[in-house]
Amino acid sequence: MTLSFFDQFMPPIFMGMPLTILAMTLPWALLPTPSHRWVGNRLIALQNWFLNRFTRQLLLPLNSGGHKWALLFASLMMFLLTLNILGLLPYTFTPTTQLSINLGLAVPLWFATVIIGMRNQPTIALGHLLPIGTPAPLIPILIIIETISLFIRPLALGVRLTANLTAGHLLIQLISSGAFILASLMPAVAITTAAILFLLTLLEVAVAVIQAYVFVLLLSLYMQENV
Template sequence: MVIFSIFDQFQSSVFFIVPMIFLCLSLNVVWSFFLVSESWSKSRFFVFWSGFVGLALKLIFQTTSVKTGPWASVLFTVFVFILSINVMGLFPYLFTSTSHVSITFSIGFPLWLGVNVLGFYFSFGSRLSHLVPQGTPIILIPLMVWIETLSLFAQPLALGLRLAANLTAGHLLIFLLVSTVWAFVDVFCVFVPLVGLFFLLLILEIAVACIQAYVFTALVHFYLQENF
């Protein structure tokens, strides 16, 4: 029995002797060239990208304020980053890194910490007042402070676990269904319906990948609104 190191999951995958990290970096560089149009007429890709940016910003910032406006570029970058990883992870032989809690917490915790540190820095009194909801009886104030404090520190856990758990569950369903399809490959009357069910599940997982990227970004935006 071969026992692999627990650190093997952090090693870069290789595609035809070339590390995947170099291919990803090259793809990012090539991608940036398509976003810049030197011609007076806009290309189809540029029109699509502009429409996608406008739609994403409209969804993320449905209810916002002037103080949260400067965070638009950061939140949109996080949204596109998570969306790209989620969707690309559905391709064969690719690992969805956002299904790993170490990655989701690495993204969620710094965003949550930065938002709250800035919130306490710019409006310390307002942030403390959120620990005691309006109309709370005096006898319940100590209990409410503890509950609100725990809910505050539970926010990064919600960011990381929600994203990782939903993607992991979807990938497990796909794996189990593919295993079942492969087991009944010789039984035509069972194989065909299972293949159809697989494609329906794949469409559902693409939708889940998009929704989870939006939910993650929307939660960060909600925490941002609470602090500003």
């Protein structure tokens, strides 16, 4: 059977059952459970420090109404971060390379921000569709453009996360395949390719962290417009 490079993005199936749900729930078991003691271990202290710094930085531009989303944003950040990084390990599956899963996260959360804006401040929420000082002949065109840009936001969230992770995984597989083939033919070139692969892996880890942060950051900006 001939395999393609895109077969690594196929959801794993065992006995006819997809293991995507298992791949999405397993990372939660790897996170340390916070204890009620005053002093915990170093891993729990590092996790709490990261969550505090991230939540404080994320909610800094939001008013008090948006602070209710702190727990959801922090949980979503840890969820995407663990999925993205664990997907770089060998013989693992990255659920966030699936556009359906990313859209399943982006669409409900984006729609929740729109509903909150229409419920709490409908005038301001509708005012985002028409900039102040717009000439009268351009009003219908700008309303259509702003409406399209509003509805394209969840698609942009999902596609951005999917495209970045998919491109990185494909590039890693291409370079690793080249290094494996060149190992017996040109060892010096294979060693150079392996060094490039190591640097690319570090870059992909940074991309996994950044994309998780960007996903949550954009959601917080959408929330900022509606609270």
